[in-house]
Amino acid sequence: MKNIFLFIQNYFTFLCFLALQIFCIVMLSRNSLTHEAFFASTANEVTGKINKQFDNFYSYFRLKEINRQLTAENVMLRNELQSNFIVPDSSKKIVIDSLNRDSFNRYRKFNYLPARVVGSTVTLQTNFLTLERGSLQGVKKGMSVVSPEGIVGVVTEVSDNYCRVMSLLHRNSKVSAMLKNDLNAGSIEWDGINPYYLTLKNISKGAQVKKGDTIVTSNYSANYPPKIMIGTVADFAVDPTSNFYTLKVKTATNFFNLQYVYIIENARYAEQTMLENKKQKANE
Amino acid sequence: MNNIVKYIIRFILFIALQVFVLNNIPPLHQFIVPYLYFLYILWLPFNINRFFLLIIGFVLGITLDYFSGTPGLHAAPCVLIAFIRPFLLNLLIPQETTEQSYVEPSIKSMGWAPYSLYVFLLTFTHHFYLVLIEWLQFGNILFFLGKVAATTLISLLLIFVSEMLFFRKAKFRTNA
Numbered sequence: 266m267k268n269i270f271l272f273i274q275n276y277f278t279f280l281c282f283l284a285l286q287i288f289c290i291v292m293l294s295r296n297s298l299t300h301e302a303f304f305a306s307t308a309n310e311v312t313g314k315i316n317k318q319f320d321n322f323y324s325y326f327r328l329k330e331i332n333r334q335l336t337a338e339n340v341m342l343r344n345e346l347q348s349n350f351i352v353p354d355s356s357k358k359i360v361i362d363s364l365n366r367d368s369f370n371r372y373r374k375f376n377y378l379p380a381r382v383v384g385s386t387v388t389l390q391t392n393f394l395t396l397e398r399g400s401l402q403g404v405k406k407g408m409s410v411v412s413p414e415g416i417v418g419v420v421t422e423v424s425d426n427y428c429r430v431m432s433l434l435h436r437n438s439k440v441s442a443m444l445k446n447d448l449n450a451g452s453i454e455w456d457g458i459n460p461y462y463l464t465l466k467n468i469s470k471g472a473q474v475k476k477g478d479t480i481v482t483s484n485y486s487a488n489y490p491p492k493i494m495i496g497t498v499a500d501f502a503v504d505p506t507s508n509f510y511t512l513k514v515k516t517a518t519n520f521f522n523l524q525y526v527y528i529i530e531n532a533r534y535a536e537q538t539m540l541e542n543k544k545q546k547a548n549e
Numbered sequence: 550m551n552n553i554v555k556y557i558i559r560f561i562l563f564i565a566l567q568v569f570v571l572n573n574i575p576p577l578h579q580f581i582v583p584y585l586y587f588l589y590i591l592w593l594p595f596n597i598n599r600f601f602l603l604i605i606g607f608v609l610g611i612t613l614d615y616f617s618g619t620p621g622l623h624a625a626p627c628v629l630i631a632f633i634r635p636f637l638l639n640l641l642i643p644q645e646t647t648e649q650s651y652v653e654p655s656i657k658s659m660g661w662a663p664y665s666l667y668v669f670l671l672t673f674t675h676h677f678y679l680v681l682i683e684w685l686q687f688g689n690i691l692f693f694l695g696k697v698a699a700t701t702l703i704s705l706l707l708i709f710v711s712e713m714l715f716f717r718k719a720k721f722r723t724n725a
Contacts, residue, residue, distance in 0.1 A: 278599040282632040285607050286625055293621035293682065308615040316616070319569050386617055388576045390683055393618030422618075429618055436687045457687070458579040521575065 313395050313427030316384035330522045338413040375490045376530040378403060380410075382523045385432070387460045392434040392520075394418065398528060399426040407538070409488035409529045415517030416440065416495055417526055419488050428528075434460050434520055442495050443483040447472055450483040453495060453514065460520055462499060465512040472510065474501050480514050487537045490529060556593070560609065563589040568616040579692075580699035585707045586613055586623075587675050590631050591668060592717075594653045599635055606631030626678040630671045641667055655717055668708055669701075676700045 273280065384395035398404050400423045410417040410430050418432040419440075431438055434455050442465055443450040449472035451465050465480060478498045482489040500513040531537075567586035574583060590606050597605075610624030617623070638654065641663040651658030654667060676697050684693040 278603065278632070281600055281603050282628060285603060285628045289607075289610075289621035289625035289628065290682075291621075293619070293625070308620075312615045384616070386572050388572060388574065388582055389617060389619075390687070391617075391619050391622075395618075457692075460576055 307424070309395075309422060309424035309427050309429060313383060313397065313424070316395050317397060320381075320383045324524060327522045327524055330519075331524045334413045372532070374532050376532065378528045378530060380404075380428075380526055380528050382526055383427070385520070385523060387432075387434055387520045390436050390457050392432045392460075393421075394430040394432055394523065394526075396428050396430060396526065396528070397426065399424050399428050401425050403530070404428045404528055405530070405534075407488060407534055408531070409486075409490075410526050411489075411493055411529060412518045412523055412526045414494065414519065416482060416489060416493055417518055417520075417523065420528065432520060433463060433516065433518070440489065440495070441483040441486040442480050444468065444472055444474065445479040445481045445492070450485060451509075451512075453480070461516060463496060463514045463516055465498075465514050466509065468510040468512060470503070470508055470510060474498060474510060474512065476500065480512075487531065487534055487541070488529075490531075552594075559592070560589060564609070564612050564616070567613060572617065578699070580696040581703055582696075582700050583707060584676070584679075584700060584704050585711065587627060587630060587672070587704075588708055588711065590627060590634065591671055591708075592653055592655075593634075595638065595651070599632075602631045602634065603628055622682060623679065625682060626675045629678050630675050633674060634671065637667060637670060653717070656712065669705065672704050672708070673697075673701050676704065 378398065380396040380398040382394055383397045386392045394410070394417065396404075396410070404420060404423050406420055406423055408420045410420065416433065418430045418435070418438065420428050421431045422429040433440065433453070436455060436457050438455060440453045441450060442453040449468050451467040454464050454466060456464050468474065476498055480495045480498065482491055482493045482495060484491045494517045496514040496516045496518075498512050499515040502511050502513075504511060563586045567584070571583045571585060586609065589609055590602075593602065593605065606627040607624055610627030611620065613623045614620045642659060654664060656664050658664075659667065680693055680696045680700070683696075684690075
């Protein structure tokens with residue numbers, strides 16, 4: 266017994282060192298729930314508040330760019346106004362409002378919640394954004410985030426008033442995407458090299474790809490509504506050893522000056538993911 | 550008391566600089582990430598308790614981690630260099646001279662060559678371990694080697710610049 270105490274006394278710093286290292290590595294492996302349970306929510310609140318203070322000051326420098334984005338979006342929305350289209354008198358007027366369903370038995374599947382970006386990184390290998398909107402304001406894990414220009418990422422952590430978004434510029438991010446003109450689906454990833462370009466993999470060689478083609482979100486994604494802008498094809502390589510193209514995609518979103526984004530709630534997200542995970546279990 | 554306040558303010562400044570300035574610099578290349586925050590550990594006083602040094606290293610790393618959303622990624626290398634630091638200082642400082650009477654490591658208190666070696670070794674260890682963890686999660690060998698080399702060079706440059714800009718008064722330890 267005495268020897269044990271002596272051992273601990275002699276190697277106290279080394280044991281502390283080992284303990285802290287193990288603690289760090291355990292936290293880093295996202296599978297463990299300890300990190301989420303003990304730290305994530307409170308730490309998120311604190312860093313979110315500090316980020317917000319800084320952003321209050323910094324946002325003035327980006328006003329010009331935000332105005333440009335908002336005008337561009339307004340123009341797009343105005344072009345889709347009902348009043349722009351001439352309707353013959355006999356047609357019925359279709360109004361989709363924010364009620365759960367209308368008289369045509371249509372259900373609202375996607376709901377847009379505005380949120381302000383208070384913190385973001387682009388230079389690391391694992392980039393995240395912090396938004397000022399949390400579980401008290403209806404944000405849940407797994408919701409998708411889009412900017413006026415294109416998609417941004419997926420919510421991975423939620424605290425009371427803030428949430429953290431894994432941006433497309435994260436080495437583990439994976440989004441189902443397709444070519445807008447011939448609907449071939451593949452997955453969008455980031456290779457960590459350049460924050461302006463993403464990689465679209467697994468597009469079959471049967472697809473007709475040209476430089477400048479638009480890439481949008483596919484119908485298969487549980488997080489994202491279909492056909493939201495991701496980017497345009499900047500370059501593509503034909504790999505003779507496989508049956509797939511690998512496309513280099515220029516992001517539509519400019520991750521450097523994000524200020525306001527929309528969090529998209531999918532009313533059937535839980536149902537869809539539950540079913541998909543159930544199928545996986547049955548396969549094993 | 551005065552010293553503790555000074556070190557707390559320095560802590561906040563280093564974290565703020567890393568989070569709000571260096572992490573927001575437009576990327577030049579995948580391999581180049583400017584890190585400076587760990588200089589805080591390098592500038593802590595000579596006579597600090599080893600256990601506290603570990604704890605301070607951990608707190609510094611974890612604070613940065615919560616801002617960048619990667620819990621543990623920066624904390625692990627910080628704890629490592631905090632653990633190595635005392636051994637390295639013992640090796641590099643000539644024991645018999647009066648130079649031990651300075652408060653913290655600097656060019657003046659250790660001399661050009663030992664101080665540069667001290668900074669280089671700890672910077673290299675920090676980046677090596679940091680990139681190693683990243684590399685284990687994703688990436689290839691070229692990413693690992695290139696990023697260690699590039700980040701170490703950038704960090705050394707930044708440390709050099711900050712040594713020139715912020716001239717620290719080399720205080721003697723008031724023992725009497």
